[in-house]
Amino acid sequence: MATETAQAAGEDTFPKLLLRNAVKFADRPAIREKDLGIWQTWTWSQVLDEVRAFAVGLSALGIKAGDKVAIVGDNRPRLYWTMCAAQSLGAVPIPVYQDSVAEEMKFVLEHAGATCAVVENQEQVDKILEIRESYKAIKTIVYDEDRGLKNYNVKGLYAFEDVQAKGRAALSDGAEAIWHEQIARGQPADTAIILYTSGTTGKPKGVVLTMENTLWAARVANRFDNLTENEETIAYLPMAWVGDHIFSYAQSYECGYCVNCPESPETVVDDRREIGTTYAFAPPRVYENLITLTMVRMEDAARIKRKMFDYFLALANRVGEKILNGEPVGVTDRLLYALGDFLVYAPIKNRFGLSKVRVGYTAGEAIGPEIFRFYRSLGINLKQLYGQTEAAVYITNQPDGEIYADTVGAPLEGIEVKVDDSGEVLYRSPGVFKEYYKNAKATRETKTKDGWVHSGDAGFIDDRGHLKIIDRAKDVGHLKDGTLFPPKYIENKLKFFPNIKEAVAIGDGRDYVACMVNIDLTAVGSWAERNNVVYASYQELAAHPDVYKMVEGHVAEVNRELAAEERVAGAQIQRFLVLHKELDADDGEITRTAKVRRSFVEERYKPLIDALFNRRKSSQHIKTEVTFEDGRKGAIEGDVEIRDMTPMPVAGTNRIAAE
Amino acid sequence: MSALETFVDAADETLLAVEGVTLSFGGVQAIKDVSFDIKKGEIRAIIGPNGAGKTSMLNVINGFYHPQKGKITFKGNTRTDMRPHVAATQGISRTFQNVALFRGMSTLDNIMTGRTLKMTTNLFWHLFRFGPAEQEELEHREFVERIIDFLEIQHIRKTPVGRLPYGLQKRVELGRALAAQPDLLLLDEPMAGMNLEEKEDMSRFVIDVNDQFGTTIALIEHDMGVVMDLSNRVVVLDHGEKIADGTPDEVKSNQDVIDAYLGVAH
Numbered sequence: 001m002a003t004e005t006a007q008a009a010g011e012d013t014f015p016k017l018l019l020r021n022a023v024k025f026a027d028r029p030a031i032r033e034k035d036l037g038i039w040q041t042w043t044w045s046q047v048l049d050e051v052r053a054f055a056v057g058l059s060a061l062g063i064k065a066g067d068k069v070a071i072v073g074d075n076r077p078r079l080y081w082t083m084c085a086a087q088s089l090g091a092v093p094i095p096v097y098q099d100s101v102a103e104e105m106k107f108v109l110e111h112a113g114a115t116c117a118v119v120e121n122q123e124q125v126d127k128i129l130e131i132r133e134s135y136k137a138i139k140t141i142v143y144d145e146d147r148g149l150k151n152y153n154v155k156g157l158y159a160f161e162d163v164q165a166k167g168r169a170a171l172s173d174g175a176e177a178i179w180h181e182q183i184a185r186g187q188p189a190d191t192a193i194i195l196y197t198s199g200t201t202g203k204p205k206g207v208v209l210t211m212e213n214t215l216w217a218a219r220v221a222n223r224f225d226n227l228t229e230n231e232e233t234i235a236y237l238p239m240a241w242v243g244d245h246i247f248s249y250a251q252s253y254e255c256g257y258c259v260n261c262p263e264s265p266e267t268v269v270d271d272r273r274e275i276g277t278t279y280a281f282a283p284p285r286v287y288e289n290l291i292t293l294t295m296v297r298m299e300d301a302a303r304i305k306r307k308m309f310d311y312f313l314a315l316a317n318r319v320g321e322k323i324l325n326g327e328p329v330g331v332t333d334r335l336l337y338a339l340g341d342f343l344v345y346a347p348i349k350n351r352f353g354l355s356k357v358r359v360g361y362t363a364g365e366a367i368g369p370e371i372f373r374f375y376r377s378l379g380i381n382l383k384q385l386y387g388q389t390e391a392a393v394y395i396t397n398q399p400d401g402e403i404y405a406d407t408v409g410a411p412l413e414g415i416e417v418k419v420d421d422s423g424e425v426l427y428r429s430p431g432v433f434k435e436y437y438k439n440a441k442a443t444r445e446t447k448t449k450d451g452w453v454h455s456g457d458a459g460f461i462d463d464r465g466h467l468k469i470i471d472r473a474k475d476v477g478h479l480k481d482g483t484l485f486p487p488k489y490i491e492n493k494l495k496f497f498p499n500i501k502e503a504v505a506i507g508d509g510r511d512y513v514a515c516m517v518n519i520d521l522t523a524v525g526s527w528a529e530r531n532n533v534v535y536a537s538y539q540e541l542a543a544h545p546d547v548y549k550m551v552e553g554h555v556a557e558v559n560r561e562l563a564a565e566e567r568v569a570g571a572q573i574q575r576f577l578v579l580h581k582e583l584d585a586d587d588g589e590i591t592r593t594a595k596v597r598r599s600f601v602e603e604r605y606k607p608l609i610d611a612l613f614n615r616r617k618s619s620q621h622i623k624t625e626v627t628f629e630d631g632r633k634g635a636i637e638g639d640v641e642i643r644d645m646t647p648m649p650v651a652g653t654n655r656i657a658a659e
Numbered sequence: 660m661s662a663l664e665t666f667v668d669a670a671d672e673t674l675l676a677v678e679g680v681t682l683s684f685g686g687v688q689a690i691k692d693v694s695f696d697i698k699k700g701e702i703r704a705i706i707g708p709n710g711a712g713k714t715s716m717l718n719v720i721n722g723f724y725h726p727q728k729g730k731i732t733f734k735g736n737t738r739t740d741m742r743p744h745v746a747a748t749q750g751i752s753r754t755f756q757n758v759a760l761f762r763g764m765s766t767l768d769n770i771m772t773g774r775t776l777k778m779t780t781n782l783f784w785h786l787f788r789f790g791p792a793e794q795e796e797l798e799h800r801e802f803v804e805r806i807i808d809f810l811e812i813q814h815i816r817k818t819p820v821g822r823l824p825y826g827l828q829k830r831v832e833l834g835r836a837l838a839a840q841p842d843l844l845l846l847d848e849p850m851a852g853m854n855l856e857e858k859e860d861m862s863r864f865v866i867d868v869n870d871q872f873g874t875t876i877a878l879i880e881h882d883m884g885v886v887m888d889l890s891n892r893v894v895v896l897d898h899g900e901k902i903a904d905g906t907p908d909e910v911k912s913n914q915d916v917i918d919a920y921l922g923v924a925h
Contacts, residue, residue, distance in 0.1 A: 034813075035808070036801060036804035036805060036807075036808055037804045037807070037813070037816065038804075147809065147867060147871060148863075148866070148867050148870060148871070150870060150871065151870060263813045263814075264811060264813045264814060266813070266814035267813050267814045270814070
């Protein structure tokens with residue numbers, strides 16, 4: 001990216017930005033924390049004062065350029081200041097997930113070679129002390145909250161304010177000039193931060209992001225949504241996560257907006273309401289929880305209120321999103337919507353703490369389309385983005401006016417995205433990470449010589465130029481004729497129906513896609529009750545013709561959705577069956593966290609799968625051994641019916657489905 | 660818990676001494692000639708099987724029961740009996756075996772009631788919440804907020820106590836007792852009916868109260884693991900009599916104590 005005037009003026013590192021903000025936004029709030037029930041505010045000039053005192057104090061304790069400073073704790077102003085203080089000395093902050101156990105934390109600290117840890121409280125001090133027994137390099141431990149630490153007599157343990165006091169003493173002896181020189185020496189290519197990816201597979205990897213990477217990401221994002229120093233955000237996601245680092249630190253320093261730290265992790269909902277955030281970010285589950293809370297409360301509300309609620313929600317569902325997108329809507333509906341806003345939508349938004357929100361983002365995993373639409377229909381500009389630690393978050397964002405629930409948006413300015421032959425998404429941008437710390441092999445595997453990064457996700461770019469993520473690249477298979485087969489994508493579509501609890505799609509190396517479905521006993525059971533369907537057991541219910549008919553409808557619906565997407569249209573489900581028993585962790589069919597063990601299930605139900613791919617068979621006898629909760633074994637046997645589906649015509653092509 | 664041990668040495672000044680206390684209800688002798696002391700800054704546990712007279716002992720200490728014989732010396736003042744109200748003003752506060760909070764009031768208000776004895780302005784000012792009353796309320800509110808912060812109950816600050824789970828109610832009750840800034844804090848089974856996690860939390864708070872504020876604590880508890888971990892010294896009662904007194908280790912190996920808990924062949 002071309003050197004901008006801003007960068008020319010020496011705003012190419014965060015400490016330099018802090019110096020700028022302390023003048024430009026001197027009396028504007030930079031960060032707040034709720035303490036003793038009252039919001040305490042620090043202005044940018046006060047933040048400079050705090051950071052300076054702490055940085056010089058750290059320096060007096062021997063922290064120097066190149067040192068690694070671990071940061072452990074909930075989102076608190078002092079821990080954010082530590083980031084900037086470390087960077088101002090040329091040291092590298094290493095935020096660590098605060099809920100990791102000592103052993104996991106030790107791996108990160110040791111791998112990064114941390115010599116100093118700045119932590120929130122006694123709990124974290126205890127962990128670091130435990131780590132220090134075997135990893136002796138940690139010389140300095142600084143804590144924020146002194147509770148319970150009064151009688152600790154440990155070498156190298158300091159209270160945050162004591163380090164600042166040391167710093168202030170040194171400052172009055174002329175250390176300020178030296179500090180400013182240190183900041184002036186900072187370069188855009190310096191390492192800004194090392195973020196360890198949580199590592200669901202194997203050991204965590206340390207993603208090295210430079211000043212240039214993170215600052216570029218912050219600039220692009222701030223410009224994309226026209227963010228200014230007037231935004232209010234709430235910082236409540238782990239500091240070790242790249243999203244929080246960019247949202248609550250980089251973007252705030254870049255454009256000067258105010259970050260609010262909640263009183264405790266349990267008070268976030270109330271704190272958000274008090275602050276009235278204008279720029280919000282949350283993973284899908286947060287949005288889901290808010291809806292659930294509201295719906296549960298509405299169940300207990302008076303009838304008239306409930307009626308009103310239902311009526312206006314239905315109206316919002318019909319016209320709300322159109323109004324938000326600026327599409328034409330009739331006058332009556334507009335007036336009714338305004339009334340609904342007064343009576344229902346505004347109070348809901350207020351409860352959610354989203355009254356003032358200008359832009360809200362969700363990312364991390366797929367959000368249910370209904371949930372996404374619910375928020376948008378209330379007039380909340382909720383958008384999806386697709387990002388990775390390796391990209392300093394931003395890869396694609398949904399631009400205003402181009403919101404489609406099924407895509408993650410278009411690449412931001414300066415980001416290139418392409419899909420390779422195997423269907424994997426690759427991207428390149430100035431935000432792309434430098435390397436995996438001390439792991440050249442992994443770096444080579446992920447980042448090509450000319451800067452493209454393998455995302456590990458399979459997806460495609462649709463004709464609107466929007467990226468659609470379908471699955472993890474390693475899970476995507478191919479049918480015999482080479483057609484793309486994304487099992488999880490299909491299974492998730494099926495699982496969106498409340499009646500379907502679990503689904504297993506099979507097709508890799510086969511002629512077509514077939515599917516085994518587990519019904520959800522609660523949902524289908526209550527459906528059966530309402531429709532006078534009599535059944536004695538799960539097996540009987542699962543085999544009921546009406547249940548089959550219902551599932552067939554769901555499968556057809558999924559096929560219709562698949563047919564509408566050219567890349568996956570060939571992966572329509574051609575045959576399916578409803579399993580006679582629930583997939584159960586006791587039988588080893590799913591993990592304790594409810595993920596299907598695909599290979600095990602395929603082995604166990606081999607007769608059923610063989611029958612699925614034998615078009616002559618319309619049912620198959622199976623005997624399955626089951627383990628009861630008390631450990632006894634038993635067997636379930638019976639005939640399982642197999643249904644054929646007629647594939648939907650593929651949109652826009654003349655292709656005839658293999659029949 | 661190395662932090663704790665430093666305190667044992669520091670505590671040598673007697674805060675409360677119970678001498679020859681005997682309490683009977685009609686013909687039933689609840690406490691028979693019991694003497695022990697509580698030193699400043701320590702955590703003192705009172706244990707014993709059911710019906711041993713532990714709660715009666717606490718009630719004697721905070722003036723709710725008046726013993727027939729014996730005397731109690733608190734902060735140098737000797738007395739045979741007094742009113743609970745007087746005990747509270749002198750610096751003794753307590754929690755109860757069964758939670759005794761104002762169920763319809765919020766956590767904040769409940770803890771605020773613990774400050775009542777510290778309020779000096781009269782009803783007139785309070786009626787209008789004006790002038791000195793307002794100033795006073797601000798000060799007390801700040802103190803109460805510190806307790807809320809300390810006990811990590813910010814999220815239930817405005818929730819009516821009746822809606823809270825039991826473990827949290829116990830914490831609120833501890834908060835109210837702390838609000839009175841006691842010299843001696845009496846905890847009657849602070850961990851009864853709690854699950855392991857709640858017990859661990861509560862133990863942490865008890866240690867922290869002792870550590871941070873230097874509050875002397877006398878507690879009754881049935882969970883032996885908790886008692887042995889938390890307390891500096893333990894007094895054991897059985898059928899109203901003191902059968903052992905000493906450090907957790909001494910008490911644990913005392914044959915009388917083992918007999919009292921496990922029963923002996925007569």
